[in-house]
Amino acid sequence: MTLPTSILPCLPNANAVLELLGERRQPQFDGLAKATATMFGCPLSAITVVECDRQWFKAATDPSLTEIPAEQSICRHALVGTDLMVVEDLSKDPRFAGNPLVTEEGMRFYAGRPIWVKIAPDSEAVPVGALCMIDFAPRSFSAEERDTLEQLGTVAQTLVQAAIDAAVAERSAEQLTELLADQQRAHRQLRQGEKIAGFGTWRLCLADNHLEWSDQVYAIHEVPKGQEEMLEDALSFYPPSDRAILSAAIDQAISTGRSYDLEVDFITAKGRPRRVRAMGEVELDHGKPVALIGVFQDVTERYRLEQALIHKANTDELTGIASRRRFNESFDAKTYAPRISGQDVALILIDLDRFKEANDRFGHAVGDELLMKTGKVLTAPWLKDSFAARLGGDEFVLLITDTRLVANLEATIDRLLVNLRLAPSTAPDFAVSGTIGAVRIGDPTMDRERATGLADRALYRAKERQRGSAVLSQGGRDITVPQARSAKAINRAA
Incomplete structure (x- = not known):
């Protein structure tokens, strides 16, 4: 066994x-x-x-x-x-x-x-x-x-x-041969990769502030290859504000050993504005910093694409005003300063009346025209620096921070109601109106969800009352705003 x-x-x-x-x-x-x-x-x-x-x-x-x-x-x-x-x-x-x-x-x-x-x-x-x-x-x-x-x-x-x-x-010899071949190939590929990806490498000697650049770093700067560069000269390619940011990062890296990775604006030797990514870390010799080494990359095209995508995501394509996402992200930033200083702001929700009927009777082209006209009403000069956004469909929001407009909020709302009576160019006898729910915000701790909730409830009550009217929620009570006031009150709000 x-x-x-x-x-x-x-x-x-x-x-x-x-x-x-x-x-x-x-x-x-x-x-x-x-x-x-x-x-x-x-x-x-x-x-x-x-x-x-x-x-x-x-x-x-x-x-x-x-x-x-x-x-x-x-x-x-x-x-x-x-x-x-x-x-x-x-x-x-x-x-x-x-x-x-x-x-x-x-x-x-x-x-x-x-x-x-x-x-x-x-x-x-x-x-x-x-x-x-x-x-x-x-x-x-x-x-x-x-x-x-x-x-x-x-x-x-x-x-x-x-x-x-x-x-x-034998295996070690083969590996060494392969490693040497790989290194030579890597150097060739690196030079090619620098050209394709728009990045280069650099080294700053701390003893004399002398810079060593790879070929692509020269190309990004648009200066002749081999030209001697010093740190002060290299920093001159950046606008003053970005130059200060980069200088501070370099000083911090040298003093603390902390690496940096920044994206900053850049002006080439030929005056072309670019966006670059600058990365650096400390090179040590027996524990002492002797140099900074890093990577320098031209990210202009990617940056422009990102900015375009951000703008597209933050902008309603049809009306050109802000999107719901932009409103959600901007509420705190837009209202923080006035509210912390004791000023009231106003949040106004707008729903177009008879919009579906316009679409059904005259087609979506007419509906699009009415939406674009609404966007123009909400960005009219008399509304000062108010922030307008389309939440979706026929729903809009207006954030008012101007002190005079907020002080005469009822008159401001009334003028909006008048201006929101819109007719399509192909059917002048047909008109849509806007129903409004508004809230005056004086509490610095009120967040976006609570403010929009109060305005939404006011909008619902206005719809129950009459299309083309408004209800203002203020201090725990509702104020019904007539569809029209005297011209004097409207002009006061302007």
Whole structure:
């Protein structure tokens, strides 16, 4: 009966041996196996390598032997220690009595010397296989024979180690050759990549503020390649505000070792405005800063595209006023200063009446015309610096911060109601109106959600009352604003 596989060592190191040593038979290993068999007068000798799932033969006196399952491996048991393992009668050893090699193949005697090698020069020696001999009849094994097998095992171990070392050396030489080729290729690719990506590399010597630029850095600056550059000269390419930002980042990097990554405006030697990304970090020598090194990239096209996308996302395409997203992001910034100084602001929600009817009767082109006219009403000069946005569909919002307009808020709303009576150019007898829900905000802690909620409820009440009217929520009470006031009140609000 064989020992359960679970309590035998698994030797994954043999996988590395397989890669380095290879399963191909070699004369020096076969010669040692044959010499061992001849010296001891045994029919079978081999040099084995034991893996987790199999045992394979690097050399064997029987050329037909290639591999056996790991659970049948006797050599695997020999690798538990460093000494010889000798079993004079396998059939009487409980570890091997049930092994098919014993019960079916008739093996009776085993002697094996484990082979320990270093897979890498700086690694510990590990067991990978054995020099073993097999007989098909029980036999005794003298102390002299043990010494002889130990010596032969040392030779086998030396052969295996030498083959592994040669393979490692060959692989290292190949890797070094590949590395040098890769470096040369990388330099060529870097120069090409600099041109394609619009970036270059630089180094600032802290001892004399002398700058070293790669080819692409010269190209971005639009100065002749090889021209001597100093830090002060390089900083002159930036507008004053961005120059101050970059100078502060450089000073901080030198004093604290903290790297920087900035995007700033830049003017080339030919006067072209560009956007650049400047990255830098400290180069140390024995813990002391000696230089700054970094990357310099022209990101103008990407920056312009980003700005265009931001503008598109923040602008309603049809009316040209702000989008819902822009309103949500801008509410705090637009209202913080006046509210913190004690001034009221007003939030006005507007819903166009009969807009769906206009679309249904006259088509979407007329509906688009009415939306654009509404956008113009909400950005009229008399509304001063008010912030207008389209929330979607026929819903608009107006944020009023001008003190006079807010002080005369009812009159302001009334004028809006008058101006929001709009007719399409192709159907002058048809008119839409605007219904308004408004809230005066005096509480500095009121957030956008609460303010729009109050205005929305006021809008709902105005719709219930009459289309084209307004309800102002103020101080916890609603004020109904008539559809028209005297011209005097309207002019006052202007």
